[in-house]
Structure formats: C-alpha cells, structure tokens
Amino acid sequence: MTDSEVSACLERVRQRDEAAIHALIAHMHPLVYKIARSNLARRGEEADLVQTIMAKVFSNLDQFAGRVPFKHWVSRIAVNTCLDLVRYEKRRPEVRLADLGEEEARIVENLAASDEGLDASLGLAARDLVQHLVACLQPIDRVLVRLLYLEGFTAEEAGASTNLSPEAVATRVSRAKAKMRDRHAQLLKDIDR
Amino acid sequence: MNPSEHRLNRILDAALNATPPIPPPSFQLQQRMIAILREKQESIWNCLDGFLTLRIFAAATVVMAICVALPLMQVKNPYHETINLANSLAQLEKP
Numbered sequence: 001m002t003d004s005e006v007s008a009c010l011e012r013v014r015q016r017d018e019a020a021i022h023a024l025i026a027h028m029h030p031l032v033y034k035i036a037r038s039n040l041a042r043r044g045e046e047a048d049l050v051q052t053i054m055a056k057v058f059s060n061l062d063q064f065a066g067r068v069p070f071k072h073w074v075s076r077i078a079v080n081t082c083l084d085l086v087r088y089e090k091r092r093p094e095v096r097l098a099d100l101g102e103e104e105a106r107i108v109e110n111l112a113a114s115d116e117g118l119d120a121s122l123g124l125a126a127r128d129l130v131q132h133l134v135a136c137l138q139p140i141d142r143v144l145v146r147l148l149y150l151e152g153f154t155a156e157e158a159g160a161s162t163n164l165s166p167e168a169v170a171t172r173v174s175r176a177k178a179k180m181r182d183r184h185a186q187l188l189k190d191i192d193r
Numbered sequence: 194m195n196p197s198e199h200r201l202n203r204i205l206d207a208a209l210n211a212t213p214p215i216p217p218p219s220f221q222l223q224q225r226m227i228a229i230l231r232e233k234q235e236s237i238w239n240c241l242d243g244f245l246t247l248r249i250f251a252a253a254t255v256v257m258a259i260c261v262a263l264p265l266m267q268v269k270n271p272y273h274e275t276i277n278l279a280n281s282l283a284q285l286e287k288p
Binding site: 056133181 | 204222234
C-alpha cells in the first residue's frame with residue numbers, strides 16, 4: 001500500500017468500514033509481527049503481543065496526525081510496547097555454556113572449530129543464541145540488534161522505529177556488537193576449559 | 194576483520210537467514226480490532242450523551258432560577274414604588 005492508499009484506507013477505517021479495517025490490519029501485520037517476534041524472549045507467544053500492539057494502534061488511531069508515515073507511527077508504538085517488555089527482562093552480564101541449549105552449544109563449538117558457514121538446520125538455534133548474546137545489552141540496544149539482525153531492518157527503518165538517526169543506530173549497534181563479541185569469547189573460553 | 198568479529202557475523206547471518214515466515218493475521222485478531230473501534234464509537238456517543246444531559250440540566254436550572262426570580266421581582270417592585278410614592282408625598286407635605 002502506498003502512503004496515499006494508506007491515508008484513504010485510514011479515512012474509511014474512521015468511518016468504520018470493515019473491508020478497510022481488514023485491509024489495514026493486513027497491511028500492518030507483517031511489520032508488527034516482526035517487531036513483536038524479535039523482542040520476545042520465548043517463541044510462540046507472538047500472537048498475544050501482536051494483539052496488544054494492534055489494540056494500542058487502533059485505540060489511538062484518531063491521534064495519528066499524518067506528520068510521519070503511518071508505518072513509522074505504527075512501528076514506534078510497537079517498539080515502545082516491546083521496550084516496556086524488554087525492560088522487565090533480566091540483564092545478564094555473563095553467559096555460561098551451560099545456560100545454552102544443546103544446539104546453541106553446538107553452534108559455538110562449530111564456530112570455534114571451523115571457518116565455514118553454519119548449517120541451515122541450526123538457523124533457529126542461531127536466533128536463540130543471538131537472544132542469549134544480546135541479554136547483556138541495554139534495552140534500546142537489544143531492540144536495535146534484534147531488528148537489524150533477526151528481522152533484517154535497515155538502519156533507517158530501525159531509526160524510524162526508535163526515534164534515532166541512522167548514524168546513531170550505527171554507532172549504538174557497533175558498540176553493542178563489541179559487547180556481544182566479548183560475551184561470545186566468554187563462551188569459547190568455557191569450551192577450552 | 195578479526196576472528197571474533199567474523200564468528201559473530203556468521204552467527205548473525207545464520208540467524209537472519211533462518212527468519213521464519215510471517216503467518217497471516219488471525220480471524221480473532223481482526224474481530225478484536227473491529228470490536229475496539231466499535232467500543233470507541235460507543236464511548237464517543239456516551240460522552241456526547243453525557244454532554245447533552247449536562248446542557249439540558251444547565252438549561253433547566255436557568256429556567257427554574259428565572260421562574261423563582263420573576264415573582265420575587267414582581268413583589269419587590271410594587272413595594273419599592275409604594276415606598277417611593279410615600280416618600281414623595283412626605284416631601285410635598287413638608288412646609
């Protein structure tokens with residue numbers, strides 16, 4: 001949907017046109033789902049978080065003044081909702097090999113042993129491992145890394161969702177990655193022991 | 194690129210490549226959003242109702258105040274006029 005199509009759709013939604021409501025939900029759902037999925041500590045609870053975010057969007061629809069693209073407005077609501085959740089997550093400065101699942105530990109061992117790319121079957125475990133590695137970061141950095149590296153957002157998109165400039169996103173992510181490298185090195189030390 | 198950076202990038206690449214597909218929005222979600230919009234519309238009507246009731250109550254209070262004040266004014270005026278007339282007569286009677 002283009003911006004003008006979204007504006008027309010919003011106008012119809014304000015008049016409670018059900019077809020327009022369905023169209024708007026279908027338009028927003030992938031974006032909201034991606035943000036919700038990447039910021040959940042456990043898989044399988046996306047539907048509830050998506051519903052919470054969508055409810056906020058629809059309840060505040062009258063407050064959308066059109067100063068920013070609708071997509072950015074929705075993603076900010078989604079990210080702010082997720083940030084509230086992320087702030088409740090425990091920040092773990094250290095991670096041990098014993099904290100990881102069997103497949104995540106296998107990834108760490110594989111990476112230590114060879115320079116080849118990871119097996120595709122380990123993809124979901126790699127996502128879980130990233131979630132372990134980001135646990136040492138500040139909430140906003142956690143959200144940024146998740147959006148960029150788990151959902152493929154660009155720095156501009158992640159910036160629009162978090163109200164940061166693309167340069168600020170790049171700086172924060174670069175520092176976050178340095179911390180994640182340290183954390184990963186810690187895991188490799190556990191293997192050597 | 195140093196080895197630790199290379200390792201981390203490989204994990205991140207594998208994680209991104211394994212992004213699961215996005216399911217379509219559920220029927221339940223769509224119904225919930227429609228219900229939210231309806232509730233909102235009803236709450237707007239309730240607000241309007243409340244506002245109208247307030248206005249009707251205010252108008253009724255003003256009418257009642259006028260109804261009470263008018264007879265009082267009618268009683269008060271002849272009294273004042275009588276006093277004034279008496280005073281004028283008293284002035285005239287003075288030598």
